[in-house]
Amino acid sequence: MIEDLKEKAKELLTSKKVDVVIGYEAGTYKDYASPSFAKTAKDVDRFVWNKNCVNNLAIYITKAKGKVGIIAKGCDVKSIIGIIQENQINREDVVIIGIACDGVEIDGEKADKCNFCDVHTPKIYDILIGDKIESKESSQDKYKEVAEIENKSPEERWKYWKDTLSKCIRCYACRQVCPLCYCDKCFVDTTVPQWIPMSVNEDNNMMFHMIRAYHMASRCIGCGECQRACPMNIPLNILSKKMTKEVEEMFGYTPGVDIEAKPAIQDFNKKEDPDKEFIM
Amino acid sequence: MADFEPKIVGILCNWCSYAGADLAGTSRLKYPENIRIIKVPCSGRVNPLFIIKCFQQEGIDGVLVSGCHPGDCHYTTGNYYARRKFALMNKMLDFMGIEKGRVQFSWVSGGEGAKWAKVVEKVVADIKKLGPFTKFK
Numbered sequence: 001m002i003e004d005l006k007e008k009a010k011e012l013l014t015s016k017k018v019d020v021v022i023g024y025e026a027g028t029y030k031d032y033a034s035p036s037f038a039k040t041a042k043d044v045d046r047f048v049w050n051k052n053c054v055n056n057l058a059i060y061i062t063k064a065k066g067k068v069g070i071i072a073k074g075c076d077v078k079s080i081i082g083i084i085q086e087n088q089i090n091r092e093d094v095v096i097i098g099i100a101c102d103g104v105e106i107d108g109e110k111a112d113k114c115n116f117c118d119v120h121t122p123k124i125y126d127i128l129i130g131d132k133i134e135s136k137e138s139s140q141d142k143y144k145e146v147a148e149i150e151n152k153s154p155e156e157r158w159k160y161w162k163d164t165l166s167k168c169i170r171c172y173a174c175r176q177v178c179p180l181c182y183c184d185k186c187f188v189d190t191t192v193p194q195w196i197p198m199s200v201n202e203d204n205n206m207m208f209h210m211i212r213a214y215h216m217a218s219r220c221i222g223c224g225e226c227q228r229a230c231p232m233n234i235p236l237n238i239l240s241k242k243m244t245k246e247v248e249e250m251f252g253y254t255p256g257v258d259i260e261a262k263p264a265i266q267d268f269n270k271k272e273d274p275d276k277e278f279i280m
Numbered sequence: 281m282a283d284f285e286p287k288i289v290g291i292l293c294n295w296c297s298y299a300g301a302d303l304a305g306t307s308r309l310k311y312p313e314n315i316r317i318i319k320v321p322c323s324g325r326v327n328p329l330f331i332i333k334c335f336q337q338e339g340i341d342g343v344l345v346s347g348c349h350p351g352d353c354h355y356t357t358g359n360y361y362a363r364r365k366f367a368l369m370n371k372m373l374d375f376m377g378i379e380k381g382r383v384q385f386s387w388v389s390g391g392e393g394a395k396w397a398k399v400v401e402k403v404v405a406d407i408k409k410l411g412p413f414t415k416f417k
Contacts, residue, residue, distance in 0.1 A: 149375065158377025158415065187329060195329050197336075203416045207332050210376055214328055217368050239375075246371045251364065265368075268360035274367045275350065280386035280399050 019066030074119025078256025098125025174226035213239035218264035221256035296348035303393030323347025324358030
């Protein structure tokens with residue numbers, strides 16, 4: 001598999017079809033893989049593919065210059081679909097080297113996202129590495145954690161989030177690592193107007209995380225990178241999943257599926273959108 | 281809590297709700313004076329950050345966002361986009377544990393001065409019941 005991958009990447013670079021291929025190399029520590037950027041065929045020799053290749057490399061395609069080749073798992077391809085849908089990159093400018101992946105591991109344990117994976121074979125690709133893997137319907141409830149919180153009373157929910165989010169040190173790693181957080185200037189970085197005070201306290205953290213999750217609505221594909229990057233182990237996935245769930249229920253839209261579809265928040269349905277339920 | 285007078289921010293679209301509120305005034309309708317109005321070009325202009333920002337301000341207990349009825353938008357589709365945003369905002373606030381009724385939404389047209397007065401009365405009554413907003417402060 002890895003030889004096939006290297007060969008295809010080298011071919012792309014030598015034929016000048018792409019300027020850079022983004023892939024994985026062995027990390028500094030055992031059991032970790034790091035992003036790797038190959039600009040020449042020689043650089044490709046560093047590439048690896050194994051269970052530790054968790055990173056969602058789609059984050060780099062909006063930042064790379066020229067044509068990009070990217071090694072992408074099924075979940076990463078979902079992010080790429082989102083980026084193309086929002087016109088951040090042209091489909092022609094990216095060569096997707098899809099990988100048939102049957103799950104990755106974080107610290108030796110199966111990653112949470114892999115439990116619900118429906119894209120073992122990527123949805124779109126230009127080159128496919130490995131044999132196609134059939135996706136099975138997951139028996140586990142994707143929204144179990146969300147439902148647990150929904151069943152609490154408003155006071156309990158407030159307390160839960162206040163306790164959970166008070167750990168946040170506002171390092172913004174969750175924002176930096178997210179492939180769909182591509183704004184040049186983030187709302188937390190503006191000072192005029194200053195939407196959210198810089199100081200780290202419970203209330204400001206709450207506001208930041210509410211808006212971060214809100215911005216993820218109709219975009220988040222559940223790659224779980226925000227939670228993995230979080231140094232304080234805050235379950236950020238729950239917030240993003242809640243928004244995805246609501247978008248699915250109210251607008252019937254699932255992010256990262258159809259490259260031609262309009263993201264739910266940039267679209268509307270005159271007749272069927274909720275109205276009387278909450279608007280006077 | 282009997283003498284609690286809430287302060288409410290009203291974010292109104294220029295073309296319908298603001299005109300509706302104006303009509304309520306020129307028609308000499310009486311409604312609670314707890315509301316402070318901010319005019320925006322369209323309900324589609326309302327960024328969820330506006331609502332969050334309102335709650336940071338000292339003494340603000342509630343927010344009312346109002347725009348044209350669906351189909352009546354001056355910019356044709358602004359309030360359809362707004363409706364989706366509000367629906368999500370509503371669910372988000374509820375999920376975070378902010379009481380229902382702190383943030384309310386309404387459609388008020390330029391001819392509905394009486395409806396505007398009723399909407400404000402309802403919002404003020406709801407927020408009086410909930411008491412002062414102390415989260416985020």
